[in-house]
Amino acid sequence: MTATSTAPSATGLGSDRAVRRFEDVRELLPDAENPTPLVRVRRVVPPSAPPLYLKLEWLNPFGSIKDRTAAYLLADLEERGLLDGRELVEPSSGNTAIALAALAALAGTRLTVTIPDGVPEEKQILLRMLGAEVWPTPDDLCPVDNPKDGAIALARSLAASEGGRRYAMPDQYANPANVRAHYETTGPEIWRQTGGEVGTFVAGYGTCGTITGVARFLKEQDPSIRVVAVEPQPGHRLPGLKSFAEASVPEILDEGLIDDVVRVDDGPAYEMTTRLFREEGLMVGPSTGAIVHAAAGLDGRGPVVGVSPDGGTKYASYFAGLLGDEGLPTL
């Protein structure tokens, strides 16, 4: 048994990280001793570009980078005494909700998710499988004075209704615990995994917890590290990413930490997603395609570390539309 193991009990063997045996799935959540992998991508990057490494966040137990966020958000609610008998409500494009739903199920807490337009069916079904209630919400839900981010407005109104007694809202867009998750875990992992040599960090604009938390940590270690944000175009089809031309800027974003913003169209993002599948063997979601497309075009200081927020299996219905009859028998 290692120092991190727990004693065997009458009902189990006890956890032992050395042999990767765990008594509870939550023990798989990442930390400095259990980081998500950092993997080099070579074939989709021009030879002249600095080396690019991807942090494979889809190897987290609930399938995305949002596992970190969800765990910190719930711990924050618990510390503030807001979990006492309340249900949870959260606006999410899917990944935070999936992690919250799994953690809520483990804690015996109900979760309602307000989900914006365009979230693939697969994610909505996974959420319902986890016991969550899913409320599809159009972005233009509010007909009068708040024409965007309907899912956020709806979740906030649920949390405030009934005197605020029924629901607690983790609020990943405004809760500093979202930033802290990445400042305390993702950032230190990248620093350690690159031996302190990371030159550029690339992540998408979404809730902005990842980019703010990681950038803050990395720039504290070395202020010359360049931080690049990836932003989709208005009307995009890249779940998890946000265009601030059409969505509100999250309260937790610290724009002073961002050195450059690269705007990516859907077409190149999906082309890069396909290349990552076919040339790198990486079954990633479309936001990774956008991030890698931006990262592969950067010059300057390497190594470059990009985030791969989630895997591709939750987007099969999107990919089916792209493929048409490609890959089917030819006559």
Place this chain on the structure above:
Amino acid sequence: MTDEHSMTLDCSGLLCPLPVYKAGIALGRMGPGETLELICTDPGSLEDIPAMARQRGDDLLSASGDAARQVFVLRKGGGA
């Protein structure tokens, strides 16, 4: 007076845009010409519900009440 309507939805205590959302779901499940009585207590509903009816193509048959409590009657449009 509830019996006069195909459905009554009580959104007392719910803040906007919750009544808009719930009314939209209710109307979506109704047939053309059916009527929904909607009870709200958020004064924002006085603007939101008529705007929603226009946006959806439903008819707002009546709106009564004050800032504390509002009652709307909507008839589902033919094309929705």
